[in-house]
Amino acid sequence: MKKYAAILTDMEQKLSEGHYRPGAKLPSVRSAAQAYGCSTSTIIRAYGELEKRHAIYSIAQSGYYAVDRAGADSQQGESAQIDLSSASPDLNVFPYLDFQHCLNKAIDTYKYHLFTYGDSLGLDRLRQTLASHLAGDQVFANPERIVVTSGAQQALEILAKMPFPNGKKTVLVEQPSYKIYLRYLEAEGIPVRGIARGTEGVDLRELEERFEHGDIKFFYTMSRYHNPLGTTTSVEERKAIAALASKYNVYIVEDDYMADLGEERSFEPIYAYNRTSHVVYIKSFSKIIFPGLRLGAAVLPEPLMETFGSFKRYADTSLLSQAALEIYIKNGMYERHKSKIYNQYAARMRALQEALKRHNEAGLITIAGTSSGIYVQFKLPQTVNLDRLTKRLEKRNIIVVTSQGCYLSDYREREKFLRISISRVMLEQIEDGVKAIIEEVKRS
Template identity: 30%
Template sequence: MDFKNLIFNDDKPKYVVLAEYIKEFIRKGEIEDGEKLPTIRSLVDEIDVNKATIISAYKKLEEEGYAVSKIGSGTFAKQRDFTRIIKRQYSRTFKKLSKDRIKDFIDFTGETTSAELFPIDEFKSVINEVLDRDGAEALIYRDSLGYEELRETIRRKFWNNSVSLSDILIVSGAQQGIDIVAKTIVNPNDNVIVEKPTYSGALSVFKSRRANIIEVGIEDDGVNLEELEKILKRNKIKLFYTMSYFQNPSGVTISKEKKEKLLLLAEKYDFYIVEDDYLSELIYDEKIEYIPIKKMDISEKVIYIKSFSKIFLPGIRLGYMISPKGLNDSLQLAKINTDISTSSLMQRVLQKYIDNDYWISHTRELTDVYRMRYECITKSIDTILKDKVSYVLTGGGLHLFVKIKTGRMDSVSLYNALKKENVLITPGVLFFNNGNDGLKYFRIGFSEVHCDKITYGIEIINKYI
């Protein structure tokens, strides 16, 4: 451990500064779990402070869970699961911010479309049309699979009748879909593969099932198949979770070639692919072709999950699943055990909204708006941050995943510094099973930010990187 960058100031007591300095090394993994910290005597000589300062610093590290003292042996580093701590702090930030207060922030954390772009008049007219047509039945109708007319519309409009109606299950958003899959096929100590990094909500679900989570790296065109097959050869795998378009957080889209090879691996090694189709409506690069893995699935190995919440308003929790033939009954039972049914009124409204072709016209309008914001944020990063960072040109979606290439600044420290400047980002530690792996990354979304504020926000980020 190098103390040449340690600087004391009058704002904080010396023992606090020393404790925070050592804590950063522990958090970043530069001091490993169980590694012995420098002796009190050696630190007295190296950083020219008195013995009491070092004792107080080590005591503070112990109190905060970053060290453990062993009588006669010394003080040893202790790695904390600080991902959970950061996640709690991150969540608390938004709980404290009122709707009026959030307007004072440049909010780069958004991952859904902006409410200001939703065609509320069309939505009102569809609600009235449904209530006039169905009356009270719209509020009390229950079907464990979901409203049949909605399922039929999904099959016709989105899948050209290529899937069976009985394979489509309406769910209350993608998160519930992932949870239902996990409850159905994942038992404690089963092996589950996820991309590295991946959606934090999926990690939470698999952890709750006490699964063994194995991460596999992502390349610019999707999962590293060579690395994936090495894992498959050594382990019995239950499922592989992937986001096929504009993966959250990396922004990567899986190429058609990799989708084909992935399906061959699923058949060869007998595991399910859980395809979370995330924001595939928002494609800005015409070279990106929309072909879900499920459309290529002839071996019944893909469980397809699609959320309408990202486009249709986050507050209306609706999505659907298409399940392999052999899992239909089990997935439907898990759904019933979870919440019996999803809002009947909203299912009917969504069905009418899609059937009236409002869905397609709305997504086209959103694509035009967000393409401009996408071009604005990529230009701002390239012009202002330049070679201080790197990122994948996603060609769609609502966010970028940025890697800090220079300096000692990590994403958690950057998040805390920017918050004081009324700028919000998402630290990358939330997307890795081991949070330390995400310290040099942050996600930056542009759905809630206009172009002038995007540029200003990037300038503030540049101050700290």
């Protein structure tokens, strides 16, 4: 990232996190240039951009001042609530103005083509851009094998319902796992079985046994930043899963929905290790931009393309949104925003780890070594009553999600934990939230 972009991102982040109160004066151009180690012209350019975004305002002969953030009063009124449950991106960092520019540019570029039905597989230029974008995650695919979906959820639902070339019927899911998908599979009556996943991943011997004898159509897994565990599988495990898929003709559905939130720059997904086209790779853009965008992408093996297309049938994703996303990615805005989000979440994750070190002396809560993504598993003693714990925390205005919905209904080998998310919690609230959770666990 260029120096100017990095400086602009840092300034914008400080403003969104409340480092400067509404009306507070920002450092002078000369002081800021010294602090960032750059020229005064770079600072003037950054301040000018922030002023265009209505984040600051200038007064002649005086300097630059912070603008009252939209919704700041309501946020202060809600500041007593500590939200450690929500997985949605922070409202304060939604790229409204950048994306508005991309929407306007898309209308100007594509004109009336945006208001037709379009291709059910997605806008051709977006699929070409995604081919280059995904290559950065070591997912190399021709645009013809990329399908734009209405979020990752649509792709997961289609894959669950459609027949696969291996003729098998059962979906194998990690336990615990993404609760919305588990409920969907059960509600639709799709044959589904669970396999335990702990902080070290799945038991590969058991996985091989299931692949060989379990009539497994596909294995649904999150190789990094697992929901709800927050953990990432090892290179060895990803390679082993890819090899087992080829050996037993079982497909892997790899949900890499948080691919852009991590520090593992050289991470290679299971997709990168499989040479027999047995991996479906799924990515979402909602966790980086905003949930309402409802855009995702699925990279499909050639044998699945026709069937997947017949189940998708029609273009159900806004062409305008697709065109705007193509411009957003192609012009570097996505990478810049990704860096901004990552830096913010990384600071919150560090604060969470540090708070645990200070308040968890008795070791009542066990966590895995998670440093990226948004989730952390707070593993609790089996004696803790989750319902009573969450009610007591709610009385203290602390909102958490428990493990209760993260398992299949008939799965018995369950652990008790809280799924902690740092996505929406304010940095300064983390210490109080962690301290309160530990105090309430002690009471259990």
